[in-house]
Amino acid sequence: MVRWIIFILIYSLFTVYGFQAIKTVTKISWIQYLFIVVAIIVAGNFIYQFSIGSEGRVLNPAKSYAFGILLAFMSLNLVMVPILIGEDIIRLALGLYDKLFATKETFYMPSRRKFISTIALGLAAIPFASLLYGMYKGKYRFRVLDYVLHFEDLPEAFDGYKITQISDIHSGSFDNRKKIEYGVNLINQQQSDVIMFTGDMVNNKSSEMLPWADLFSELKAKDGVYSVLGNHDYGDYIDWPSPDAKAQNLADLIQLQKTMGYDVLLNESRFIERDGQRIAIVGVENWGKGGFKKAGDLKKAANQVNAEDFKILMSHDPSHWEAEVVNDDYHYHLTLSGHTHGMQFGIEIPGWIKWSPVKWRYKQWAGIYEELGQYINVNRGFGYLGYPGRVGIWPEVTVITLKKGSNNA
Known part of the structure; x- marks a missing residue:
């Protein structure tokens, strides 16, 4: 109850200031009343959605939209x-100055200037419109990112080998089948040699994937579709009736992926062979x-792999790369990760700027990074979680082409 009281107080304070700007800019009463009505509906829906029963910390679609609209x-x-x-500080200072030094008998605080309120509204409209766009269009604005990586020790048979990576499907958040069909078709259109999915198929439960399993079963590649688990796949963010129920959920998800052809x-490890040569x-x-x-x-995953093998590692969380992978005795040529979503919010202009608040949490948060001759690609994710949208950090399908030789070749 205390947290709701604090929320209402803070929300009311901000809303009062917003209303003052609206009132200063326009004298049309219905617009002023509309602002108040919208404020009440937004807060009421948020409180209602987050007060009713919850299965865990991860938001369902209804809660996500309540959160997104509030945001x-x-x-x-x-x-x-x-x-x-x-x-207000300037107005107060002017009022005090007039009272103390201009010999005015009464304290008078200058009224708000319409110009300032108009500027404030104009600037505020930018993030407001962006967040609404992110929920309406941005979350399904799929894009394909192509990279070419050179390795001197790449087996010749794999020169030109194409990998399509997807990550963070989060099927429990989806709400538009046609858009997901488009995304799946886009993956297949890349006609890569192999498809690799780097975890977080669901938000909480294996059942979230059931309505979408037929679509993602359509993903095909000559050398197959490989997958690993992400942190959300274990069901750690939901309350289960028993440990056995939680274990069964994970077993069901693994079996579902196998049924889908993954x-x-x-x-564990696998080998892909061509012309008597192989990559791990x-x-x-x-x-x-x-x-x-x-x-x-x-160590367990690579116990069948030789040191001289060309190695591609699938590991959901990019923090693993710097903590354990880069300095491992084995040389992992390429690591594929996801997890960060690029925070689903940021600014990216190729060749100029790449920024998101998530960079303060993850050193490797989106795209290609290199260290000690080893590469990692952090996929920005196919789906979304929490905030039901994306702003500036769009859903991603990554295509990586392996080339033999150096970058200067």
Whole structure:
């Protein structure tokens, strides 16, 4: 109850400032009343959705939209409040000056300036519109990112080998079948040699994938579809009636992926062979820094792999790369990860800027990174979680082409 009281107080304060800006800019009463009505509906829906029964920390679609709409509305006020508070400080200072030094008998505080409120509203409209767009269009704005990576020790038979990576499907968040069909078709259109899925098929339960299993079963590649588990696949963010129920959920998810035609690597490895040469595909279970599950066992996963083999590692959380992979006795040529989603929010202009708040949490958070002659690609994710949208960080299908030789060749 205390948290709701605090929320209502803070929300009301921001809404009052927002209303003051609306009232200053326009004298049309119905617009002013509409702002108040919207504010009440947004807060009421958020409180209702987050007060009813919950299965865990991960948001279902209804809660996600309640959160997303609240976030958009609050962004409107969050931008306006500092500007209006700044104006209030100046107005107060002017009023005090007139009272103390201009010999005015009564304290008079200058009224708000329409110009300042208009500027505040204009600036606030940018994040507000962006967050609404992210929920309406951005979350399904799939894009294909192509990379070419050179390795001097790549087996010649694999020169030009194409890998399509997808990650973080989060099927429990989906709400538009046609858009997902488009995304799946886009993956197949790349006609890569192999498809690799790097974890988080669901938010909580294996049953979330059932309505979408037929679509993702259509993913095909000459050398197959490989997958690993992400932190959400274990069901750690939901309350289960018993440990057996939780274990059964994970077993069901693994079996479902196998039924879909995926080769699930649970701290295991596979070899892809061509013309008497081979590359190793190594897949670890989730291993993440901090409080994330550490079920990944790199040594166990690679116990059938030789040191001289060309190795591709699938590991959901990129923090694993720097913590254990880069300095391992084995040289892992390419690691494929996901997990960060690029926070589903940021600014990316190729060749100029790549920024998201998630960079303060993960050193490797999106795209290709290189260290000690080893590469990692952090996929920005196919789906979304929490905030039901994406702004600036779009859903991604990665295509990586392996080339023999150096970058200067």
